[in-house]
Amino acid sequence: MKTLSRAPRVALLNAARTASCVLVPAALLSACLPQVVSEALSPRDLRPPSVQRWDAEGPGEFVVDFDEVVEVSPGDFASDPDLGALGVASEGTRVRISAAGTLAAGTSLSLEGTVRDPSGNSTSFVLPFWGHNPDLPRILLNEVLTQGASTHPDLVELAVMESGNLAGLTFRVGCAAAQVLLYVFPPCEVSAGEFVVLHLKPLGIPEERDETGDPTASGGLDAYPYARDFWYRGGDGSLPGENGCMTLYRSPTGPIRDALIYSARTSASDTKYGGFGTQALWDQVRGVVSEGGWKIAGAEIRPEDAARSEGTTSTRTLCRSSDSRDTDSASDWHVVPTKGASVGKPNSDAVYVP
Numbered sequence: 438m439k440t441l442s443r444a445p446r447v448a449l450l451n452a453a454r455t456a457s458c459v460l461v462p463a464a465l466l467s468a469c470l471p472q473v474v475s476e477a478l479s480p481r482d483l484r485p486p487s488v489q490r491w492d493a494e495g496p497g498e499f500v501v502d503f504d505e506v507v508e509v510s511p512g513d514f515a516s517d518p519d520l521g522a523l524g525v526a527s528e529g530t531r532v533r534i535s536a537a538g539t540l541a542a543g544t545s546l547s548l549e550g551t552v553r554d555p556s557g558n559s560t561s562f563v564l565p566f567w568g569h570n571p572d573l574p575r576i577l578l579n580e581v582l583t584q585g586a587s588t589h590p591d592l593v594e595l596a597v598m599e600s601g602n603l604a605g606l607t608f609r610v611g612c613a614a615a616q617v618l619l620y621v622f623p624p625c626e627v628s629a630g631e632f633v634v635l636h637l638k639p640l641g642i643p644e645e646r647d648e649t650g651d652p653t654a655s656g657g658l659d660a661y662p663y664a665r666d667f668w669y670r671g672g673d674g675s676l677p678g679e680n681g682c683m684t685l686y687r688s689p690t691g692p693i694r695d696a697l698i699y700s701a702r703t704s705a706s707d708t709k710y711g712g713f714g715t716q717a718l719w720d721q722v723r724g725v726v727s728e729g730g731w732k733i734a735g736a737e738i739r740p741e742d743a744a745r746s747e748g749t750t751s752t753r754t755l756c757r758s759s760d761s762r763d764t765d766s767a768s769d770w771h772v773v774p775t776k777g778a779s780v781g782k783p784n785s786d787a788v789y790v791p
Contacts, residue, residue, distance in 0.1 A: 482556035489530075492690045493569040496539035499548060501532045501564065507552040514550035525550070540568035543604025543624050543688075567605045567621070567688040574601030574627060578685060578697045579757050580780055583676040586751040589659060590638035591676040593683065594780050596761055597631040605688040608635060610676060612684050613693070614724035615717065620669050621689055625649040632664040632781050637674030664781030679746045680714060682721040684730060696730030696765065698722050699755055700743035712740045732766045744770035748789045752776045756784040 486503040493499050497520060509532055511525040521537030532552060540546050549563040579596035582589065593608065603622040610618035620635060625648075627633065636659065639645045644656030648665045655666040676683070679701040685694040704712040710719040725731045726738050733742040744767045746755055756779070757769050772789040779785050 482554065482558065485558040485560040486552055486554050487560070488562055488564070490690070491564050491566065493540070493566050493688070495569050496542075497536035498569070499534040499536070499566055501534070501548075501550075501562070503530050503532070503552065503560075505554050506530055507532060507554055509550070509552055513552075514548065517547045517549075520546070527552075540566070541604075541624075542568045542570035542572070542602060543621070544568045566690065570602060570604045570606075570688070572602040573604070573606060573687060574599045574629070576603075576606065576627075576633070576685065576694070577757065577761060577763055578683065578695050579632070579761070580778070580784060581676065581683070581697065581699075581755050582751065582778065582780070583681065583699070583746070583755065584678055584749045584751055584753075585638065585676070589751040589778075590636065591674065592637055592659065592780065593635045593676075594664070595633040595635070595685075596757070597627045597629055597633060598761065599629045600627065602626055603633070605691070606694075607686040607689045607691070609684045609686065611682055611721045612696075612724040612728065612730070613686065614727075615720040617717075617721075618669075618671065618674060619689065620667075620671070622667065623647060623649055625665065627665065632661075633667065634659075634661055634664045634781060635667050635669060636660075637669045637676060639668040639670065641670075659780070661781035677718070679749060680718060680740075682718065682725060684725060693725070693728045693730040695763070696725045697755075697770065698725060698731050698738075698743040698767075699746040699770070700740040701745070701747045702740040704739050704741060706740065711737065730765060732764065743767055746772065748772050748791055750775070752778050753789050754778040754780070759784045759786050 486505050486507050489502045489504055491501040506529050507527055509525050509527045514523050514525050524535040526533050546566045547563055551559055551561045553559045575598040577596045580594040582592045585591035604624035606622040608620045609616050645668045646655040647667045648654050652665045653662045660666045682698045684696045702712055706712055707714050710716055713719045722738050749772055752775055753772055756773050762769050773785050774787050774789045777785045777787055
């Protein structure tokens, strides 16, 4: 048998001693550490609840949805204006607030409150609400003037499909997740067959009146005696020219009711932003699709899914078909020929040919 020289034996012995010295203190350390240290360092939930959505579900009924189960105390909630005593209940990830008083349809309210998750993390919030409108009619985006001129500024026409009240109806350029412009309609009784025109670039003159009563009350540029005129007063209301997105919602916090995505681009126009030209528009159109407001052919929206807007001018508007077909897709829309705009009246089905 081969024997080891003295030098290697010493080396092995020293290695063994070193290993023993390492193992023994580690065992002793493990045995002597108090258990409380490991508990203090153990992971736990430190993230507070996050608001996901909120809306009014009745005249005095409001809901707020969170991303996790929450606990509530009625004393942590209040409203402005004061609707009296608030009943507050947790329904898992949803908080339901019931007010003793009621909120008129379309009027605004702010609710503040604090919620906690089972780990004790809390979130305080102040959220805007609009009074629930149970009489909102079916109403559609019907004609849009996106290439306005000084004599015919940008506007949007809505077609009223059934009688009801406009209170709280919300028009957006963009969508809820990527908003550029917002207009909330005041209470106004409308009848099936009427047209509502929202003027987006008013002159700011006294004659420009929201026609919540008499539909002939308003003056101003392009006011229509045979339609109901409303005027946006939030600043520059210019619509995107040939590439854009607009939407209707039940209320500022409610679900989507109608949408229009329009484009003169193609997927080959630009390799960036899905072919839509800008990150902002790409975010808007994807938001509309995710909300169920627009149908597409594939898994991801492309400019080819949009209503074609080539050739629009101040007299060649983008129109829905005269039968008010609503498939939530490009097939509902066309550009009318020169001088074919029909704001306030039934649309023309004639199609512009370059």
